[in-house]
Amino acid sequence: MTPNAFSAILWLTAAVAAALALYAWRMRRTPSAAALALMLGCLTVWLFGYGAELGVHTQSKMTFWTNVQYPGIALLPAALLIFTVQFAGRSAHISKLGTALLIAPAGVTLASVWTNDLHRLYYASTSVTRYAGMPQQHLDPGPMYWLYLLYAFTCTFLSVIVLARAHASLPERYSAQARLLMAAMVAPSALAVLRAVGWRPYGELDITTLGFSVTTACVAVLVMKHGFLDVAPIARDAVMAALDHALVVLDDKLGVIEANPSAERLLGLAPSRARARTTADTPQSATAEDILRQWPDLLALCRSEAGGHAEITVERDGVARHLDVTVSTIRDSGGSAVGKIVLGRDITEARASLDALRSHERVLEATASASQALLLSDARDSGIDEALQAVGRAMEVHRAYIFENHVDPATGAVLTSQRYEWAAPGTEAYIDDPLLQNVAYVPDFARWFEALSSGKPILGDVRDFPPAEREFLGSQGIVSLLVVPIMVDRKLWGFMGLDDCRVSRSWTDADVSSLTVLAGAMGSAVLRHRAVAQLTASESRFRRYFDLPVTGIAICSEDRRIQIANARFGEIVGRDPADLVGTDWTELAATPEDAAQASLLHLRSSSGLQLAESRLRRPDGVCVDVEVAAETIEDATGSIEYMVAVQDITRRKQAEEEYRRITATLNRRVEERTQDLENANKELETFATSVSNDLRAPLRWIEGFTRALTEECGDALDAEGCRYIERIREAAAQMAGRLDALMRLTTASRAELTRVSVNISELAAEIAGELRSAEPGRTVDVRIEPNLRASVSPALFRMALKNLFENAWKFTSQHPAATIEFGMRKGAQTPSGEDVPADAYYIRDNGVGFDPAYAHKLFGAFQRLHSSSEFEGVGMGLAVAQRIIHRHGGEIWAEGAPGSGATFFFTVPDEE
Numbered sequence: 001m002t003p004n005a006f007s008a009i010l011w012l013t014a015a016v017a018a019a020l021a022l023y024a025w026r027m028r029r030t031p032s033a034a035a036l037a038l039m040l041g042c043l044t045v046w047l048f049g050y051g052a053e054l055g056v057h058t059q060s061k062m063t064f065w066t067n068v069q070y071p072g073i074a075l076l077p078a079a080l081l082i083f084t085v086q087f088a089g090r091s092a093h094i095s096k097l098g099t100a101l102l103i104a105p106a107g108v109t110l111a112s113v114w115t116n117d118l119h120r121l122y123y124a125s126t127s128v129t130r131y132a133g134m135p136q137q138h139l140d141p142g143p144m145y146w147l148y149l150l151y152a153f154t155c156t157f158l159s160v161i162v163l164a165r166a167h168a169s170l171p172e173r174y175s176a177q178a179r180l181l182m183a184a185m186v187a188p189s190a191l192a193v194l195r196a197v198g199w200r201p202y203g204e205l206d207i208t209t210l211g212f213s214v215t216t217a218c219v220a221v222l223v224m225k226h227g228f229l230d231v232a233p234i235a236r237d238a239v240m241a242a243l244d245h246a247l248v249v250l251d252d253k254l255g256v257i258e259a260n261p262s263a264e265r266l267l268g269l270a271p272s273r274a275r276a277r278t279t280a281d282t283p284q285s286a287t288a289e290d291i292l293r294q295w296p297d298l299l300a301l302c303r304s305e306a307g308g309h310a311e312i313t314v315e316r317d318g319v320a321r322h323l324d325v326t327v328s329t330i331r332d333s334g335g336s337a338v339g340k341i342v343l344g345r346d347i348t349e350a351r352a353s354l355d356a357l358r359s360h361e362r363v364l365e366a367t368a369s370a371s372q373a374l375l376l377s378d379a380r381d382s383g384i385d386e387a388l389q390a391v392g393r394a395m396e397v398h399r400a401y402i403f404e405n406h407v408d409p410a411t412g413a414v415l416t417s418q419r420y421e422w423a424a425p426g427t428e429a430y431i432d433d434p435l436l437q438n439v440a441y442v443p444d445f446a447r448w449f450e451a452l453s454s455g456k457p458i459l460g461d462v463r464d465f466p467p468a469e470r471e472f473l474g475s476q477g478i479v480s481l482l483v484v485p486i487m488v489d490r491k492l493w494g495f496m497g498l499d500d501c502r503v504s505r506s507w508t509d510a511d512v513s514s515l516t517v518l519a520g521a522m523g524s525a526v527l528r529h530r531a532v533a534q535l536t537a538s539e540s541r542f543r544r545y546f547d548l549p550v551t552g553i554a555i556c557s558e559d560r561r562i563q564i565a566n567a568r569f570g571e572i573v574g575r576d577p578a579d580l581v582g583t584d585w586t587e588l589a590a591t592p593e594d595a596a597q598a599s600l601l602h603l604r605s606s607s608g609l610q611l612a613e614s615r616l617r618r619p620d621g622v623c624v625d626v627e628v629a630a631e632t633i634e635d636a637t638g639s640i641e642y643m644v645a646v647q648d649i650t651r652r653k654q655a656e657e658e659y660r661r662i663t664a665t666l667n668r669r670v671e672e673r674t675q676d677l678e679n680a681n682k683e684l685e686t687f688a689t690s691v692s693n694d695l696r697a698p699l700r701w702i703e704g705f706t707r708a709l710t711e712e713c714g715d716a717l718d719a720e721g722c723r724y725i726e727r728i729r730e731a732a733a734q735m736a737g738r739l740d741a742l743m744r745l746t747t748a749s750r751a752e753l754t755r756v757s758v759n760i761s762e763l764a765a766e767i768a769g770e771l772r773s774a775e776p777g778r779t780v781d782v783r784i785e786p787n788l789r790a791s792v793s794p795a796l797f798r799m800a801l802k803n804l805f806e807n808a809w810k811f812t813s814q815h816p817a818a819t820i821e822f823g824m825r826k827g828a829q830t831p832s833g834e835d836v837p838a839d840a841y842y843i844r845d846n847g848v849g850f851d852p853a854y855a856h857k858l859f860g861a862f863q864r865l866h867s868s869s870e871f872e873g874v875g876m877g878l879a880v881a882q883r884i885i886h887r888h889g890g891e892i893w894a895e896g897a898p899g900s901g902a903t904f905f906f907t908v909p910d911e912e
Contacts, residue, residue: 414440
């Protein structure tokens with residue numbers, strides 16, 4: 001074969017492959033069609049590029065066309081494997097990651113070819129040779145070439161395996177397609193193997209590409225003859241495979257031509273080629289006639305020319321299935337019978353549903369009768385007996401019964417006892433059996449209590465129950481039972497049960513539903529009888545409450561006329577209760593204003609309970625003050641009544657009037673005393689100011705004259721006289737200090753109190769700084785808790801805090817390591833053990849302390865616990881601090897001991 005003829009074959013094959021690829025891409029109705037288009041596209045690129053390579057004569061052009069064809073060469077193995085996997089219906093086995101890993105070697109191969117001049121790993125060398133006078137490209141394979149060849153053969157081998165396995169399991173149509181596809185793959189693969197082992201009949205020409213002519217031809221046959229890309233056969237096979245009915249096509253000899261999976265499963269009929277793998281229990285030589293002999297009616301229909309209808313029973317896996325089979329005749333264009341169509345419809349569930357429906361209708365009728373008996377019967381016992389009899393006969397059981405739960409008063413355990421029973425004729429009754437009274441759930445029937453409490457039934461064959469239950473129930477001859485709970489107020493009241501004493505019975509959902517409905521009606525009957533009893537008791541209680549001799553009560557119609565009144569109401573209005581019936585109760589009002597108030601109260605009572613005070617007039621003319629409460633009562637029919645309650649408050653009104661008179665007198669006296677107190681306080685303040693101002697002038701005179709006496713006559717005085725003059729000056733200074741302290745106390749009492757939020761930690765730090773500045777020679781460790789705030793009057797509170805700090809500063813003057821601490825303590829208590837209503841601030845020092853026995857004198861004016869020779873001062877600082885703290889609504893107290901320092905606590909409540 002000449003290179004030109006070789007090129008012509010390749011180009012013709014490439015053209016056919018391209019046409020098939022385009023057709024497959026346009027007809028993408030199955031997943032494998034798109035993969036087939038990709039595979040044919042790769043084949044087209046390879047064949048076209050190789051044909052072009054054979055038509056050039058230089059190495060550079062040959063290399064160019066080699067690079068052109070290699071995308072098809074590299075991708076073809078992966079495209080082939082993807083196509084076969086999708087054709088076999090196993091595309092779910094290849095994920096997106098798997099597809100990427102499958103295509104990755106193709107990309108590596110393509111990159112190696114296109115960059116071969118840089119590394120020479122794919123082709124070690126290239127050259128041009130001649131065969132039959134025509135130039136050909138000679139390529140020496142490199143390591144990457146052999147890796148690609150391994151990859152290509154692996155993909156092809158896996159594709160053949162996938163198709164071979166699919167051929168064994170696919171229907172006949174797809175098996176033929178699988179055989180053609182295997183032939184399409186084997187042809188080029190065989191030529192590739194022969195070329196690899198050295199068989200090269202045309203020189204360097206790649207004979208593998210000739211095998212693709214076979215591949216293209218096989219694909220063309222698949223598309224044109226076998227309808228590979230046509231959706232109709234696929235749809236027909238999918239419908240037949242998914243059809244629940246058994247569908248069989250027989251020829252005129254009763255041979256099986258076609259059978260869907262349902263026919264193979266139910267009837268054991270399958271096409272001859274698939275019978276051996278479809279039904280293992282059917283001999284391979286069996287025909288449709290051999291199999292259909294077990295159903296004579298069906299076989300007769302298949303033999304007859306007309307066909308017809310039959311119903312058969314099929315045993316499969318130990319379960320009986322009922323089929324409704326229709327046999328139709330297939331005729332050719334001339335009207336001759338050429339075969340039969342057998343269509344079998346599974347009616348097992350339909351027949352079971354019909355039987356269950358009939359039984360359920362019967363049970364529903366009995367349930368309705370039983371429910372009607374429960375509702376219409378005045379006596380609960382007779383209604384329950386009728387209900388049990390009706391349901392027992394309808395469900396064809398031997399016993400129907402009801403158990404009621406109760407609690408053992410001694411142990412608190414839940415017990416159950418049989419209360420009602422119906423027994424079929426010839427069946428022993430156990431209503432009087434003491435073994436069925438006071439039966440404990442725990443331990444033998446704990447399972448029952450748990451299931452019934454959660455609303456679940458107990459049912460089944462007694463032989464399958466636990467041993468303790470089986471022994472107890474078997475002693476009563478019970479073979480099978482159904483028990484459902486009776487719930488009252490969402491609690492387990494008891495249970496209703498049915499017994500079959502002869503056969504093991506399969507209880508259906510309809511049985512459970514029917515008995516559950518009846519149990520619900522039973523619970524409703526119990527609630528109804530309980531409600532009647534409660535209503536009777538409630539009416540009795542209401543009558544007793546209504547007749548209580550405390551409050552007058554009357555029930556009025558919508559037009560305010562009294563329908564009934566109790567004795568107390570009659571006493572209040574001075575009339576007999578029987579005479580009040582029919583009276584408009586507003587006519588009892590003392591005045592027209594009171595009548596209008598009563599009428600308005602009635603009209604407004606629809607909005608809820610209404611209260612008012614009014615006056616009623618007795619027949620003797622005496623008026624009675626009453627407190628009236630009225631409320632609307634509306635029944636289920638919409639009728640409205642009013643309940644009116646009256647309370648005689650005549651004495652209370654008289655007491656209130658006396659109270660108002662006394663209160664007015666007291667208020668007047670309090671105002672007089674308050675005015676007297678304010679006048680006294682003003683006089684005291686005036687006196688204090690006057691005394692302070694009047695006494696300062698003599699003190700200044702004493703100070704001036706003693707100073708002049710010392711300066712002018714000092715030489716004439718002896719030492720004793722000078723000492724007397726000095727004592728006079730000291731006494732005058734002390735008197736001036738006391739007057740200043742007295743004025744500070746007056747200022748603390750009279751100054752305006754305007755409270756704001758103050759950072760008292762910063763205030764304490766300022767005062768400590770002032771004390772250090774006044775005595776720079778002292779070393780005192782002052783510790784102040786930061787960010788303490790209080791709502792205080794800044795100027796007044798600073799005066800109090802300064803007095804407390806000055807007190808601590810003074811009484812630590814003799815300590816070598818003086819310490820003053822300011823902070824806050826939560827949950828403080830006074831020395832008497834009483835809790836204070838607010839957190840307490842404190843100033844603690846390690847000074848000389850004080851005797852707790854004299855703590856009550858600390859805050860008195862001019863009170864001192866130490867002599868003036870030990871510590872200076874007039875004894876007024878703590879009194880001023882106390883007066884300011886009290887004006888802020890707080891408390892102040894002190895704790896201490898001699899030699900152990902002192903702690904002053906004070907509270908400052910919030911302004912509100």
